[in-house]
Amino acid sequence: KAGVTQTPRYLIKTRGQQVTLSCSPISGHRSVSWYQQTPGQGLQFLFEYFSETQRNKGNFPGRFSGRQFSNSRSEMNVSTLELGDSALYLCASSLEVAGVSGELFFGEGSRLTVL
Amino acid sequence: KQEVTQIPAALSVPEGENLVLNCSFTDSAIYNLQWFRQDPGKGLTSLLLIQSSQREQTSGRLNASLDKSSGRSTLYIAASQPGDSATYLCAVRGTTSGTYKYIFGTGTRLKVLA
Numbered sequence: 001k002a003g004v005t006q007t008p009r010y011l012i013k014t015r016g017q018q019v020t021l022s023c024s025p026i027s028g029h030r031s032v033s034w035y036q037q038t039p040g041q042g043l044q045f046l047f048e049y050f051s052e053t054q055r056n057k058g059n060f061p062g063r064f065s066g067r068q069f070s071n072s073r074s075e076m077n078v079s080t081l082e083l084g085d086s087a088l089y090l091c092a093s094s095l096e097v098a099g100v101s102g103e104l105f106f107g108e109g110s111r112l113t114v115l
Numbered sequence: 116k117q118e119v120t121q122i123p124a125a126l127s128v129p130e131g132e133n134l135v136l137n138c139s140f141t142d143s144a145i146y147n148l149q150w151f152r153q154d155p156g157k158g159l160t161s162l163l164l165i166q167s168s169q170r171e172q173t174s175g176r177l178n179a180s181l182d183k184s185s186g187r188s189t190l191y192i193a194a195s196q197p198g199d200s201a202t203y204l205c206a207v208r209g210t211t212s213g214t215y216k217y218i219f220g221t222g223t224r225l226k227v228l229a
Contacts, residue, residue, distance in 0.1 A: 004158075033217070043204065043219040056216040090158055101208060104149055104217065106158040 002027065004107035006091050012113045018079040021110045025072050025093030031055075031101070032074040034066060037088040037109070046089075049074055050096070078112075086114045117142040119207055121220035128195055129228050136190040136223045138205035143183045146208040146215070150179050150190050152201040153222070159204065162190070167210075195227045 005024040013019050025032050033048040033056075045058040049068035066076040072093075078085055088109045095102040118141045128134055138148070147166045151159040163172045163179040165188070171180040178191040188205055202224045206217040 006158075035219075042221045043206075045216045045218070048216060058216065088156075092159075101146060103161050103164045104159075104206070105161060106151075108158040111156075 004091055004093050004105055006089075006107035006110050008110060009108065010111045010113075012115060013081050014115050015081055015083060017081050018077060019081060019112060020075055020077045021089055021091075021112075023074045023076075023091030023093075023107060025074070025091075026095075026105055029093035029095050029105075030072050031094045031096055032068055032072060033092050033094075033104070034074070034076050035090045035092070036060075037090055038086075043090070046076065081114045083114050086112060088112075117145075117207060117209055117218045119205060119218050119220040121203075121205060121223050123223060124221065125224040125226075127226045127228065130195060130197060132195050132227075133191070133193050134195055134225075136192070136203050136225070138188040138190070138220055140186045140188075140207045140218075142209065143186055144210045145183065146210045148179075148181055148188050148205060148207045149217070150177075150188075151204045151206065153204060154201050162203075195225075197227050197229045200225055200227050 007022045031050045034046040037043045048056040052068045063079045068074045090109045092104045092106045094104050120139045149164045150162040153159045165172050165181045176193040181188045202222040204222040206219045
């Protein structure tokens with residue numbers, strides 16, 4: 001069974017540009033969440049999607065956005081990149097059965113460097 | 116506001132030692148708690164998930180306990196090996212719509228010496 005797949009794995013952008021990251025969850029998982037990991041702030045929650053609806057949102061500016069497609073694949077977008085957006089962006093998926101949240105499974109992450 | 120703390124921040128032990136990693140959380144209204152390990156530059160690997168109604172979970176040499184009333188969880192690693200060297204993170208998920216998201220601790224960086 002394939003795990004959570006994130007693309008691209010590495011990317012370099014310059015300030016002011018925008019970036020789109022992609023996440024394919026484990027087959028059958030409808031919940032997808034995104035996290036930003038930096039040495040200074042640790043792992044911080046960005047947002048969570050379930051069945052194409054944003055269910056939760058973290059405390060990030062509106063430059064950070066996401067969406068989920070009918071096949072549960074998800075994308076996140078960061079516009080007007082800043083140096084501080086350099087981070088490892090992690091996607092996770094989980095299976096929910098009868099409203100019970102299951103184990104969180106992570107992808108390998110997308111390493112974004114903003115110059 | 117839920118806060119998750121992991122102490123110690125770093126730990127170095129000789130191979131074969133049994134060890135305990137700690138995770139504390141401030142709001143006991145949690146849905147579940149999960150332990151992960153992360154190797155440098157990699158994603159997180161799930162170790163154990165404890166639902167709020169459970170007291171402990173075991174997988175191989177790992178045992179995780181949960182005490183909601185005191186806001187604590189421990190991860191016990193038996194007979195540690197150099198391959199256990201990694202950063203260990205715990206995460207709690209809240210129960211209400213505003214808190215129904217995972218809050219992560221800052222992790223314990225473990226080094227097991229051969």
